[in-house]
Amino acid sequence: MNYELQTYPDREMLAMDLANKLAGDLRTILTHEDRVVLAVPGGTSPGPVFDDLCAADLDWSRVDVMLTDERWVPEDSDRSNTRLIRERLLVNRAAAARLLPLYVPAHEPEEVLAELESQIIDELPLAVVLLGMGNDMHTASIFPGADQLAKALDPHAPILVPMRAPGAPEPRITLSARVLNEAIRKHVLIFGDEKREALENARGKLPEDAPINAVLDGATVHWAE
């Protein structure tokens, strides 16, 4: 797996530097594209990066922001990734960006899959993607042991894959590995020794066992303790 690992003395420096890099990538791509799509993770790690990125000086009115994946919970839930990006990323200068939703109220993601895909399809490919990773080596909502794992990893996968996994307390919806890999720039954000070890343990494993391996090629991994 060919990826670059950048390590930082602390999380604050990582957040600042990574936000600068993401903004730089977007600015560069905006010099030759009318609009760009930035896909970002939810979960506990990216908040500090969002706090810096939202203040970046770039033409946010030409940026579409979307999630790499969403937990199937209402937007007022603490577990909603949409809520996180509304509160921490789509503020300040980045309030001018457009959100491409990965959640609309419905019992199950399957009920609204086509509707959600129809709002994304014309904006692809992604320009820049920031991914997270869990201790179990899942990325986005592509979990080891998930019911639709093979579909999410298929080179001809659809844009979105609904997912249920033993390690996930609610249904999920995720961009497929194919769509994530079509991004011009890929970054992965991980904090802590456990995740660094998980990344090491992923080495040599099949994506079915270590889904992070499906997206690492050509990525820059950013790590701080």
Ligand SMILES: O=C1O[C@H](COP(=O)(O)O)[C@@H](O)[C@H](O)[C@H]1O
């Ligand atoms: O559930 C999720 O987990 C991963 C990792 O989250 P973290 O809390 O360990 O940083 C995240 O990348 C993904 O977007 C999220 O839905």
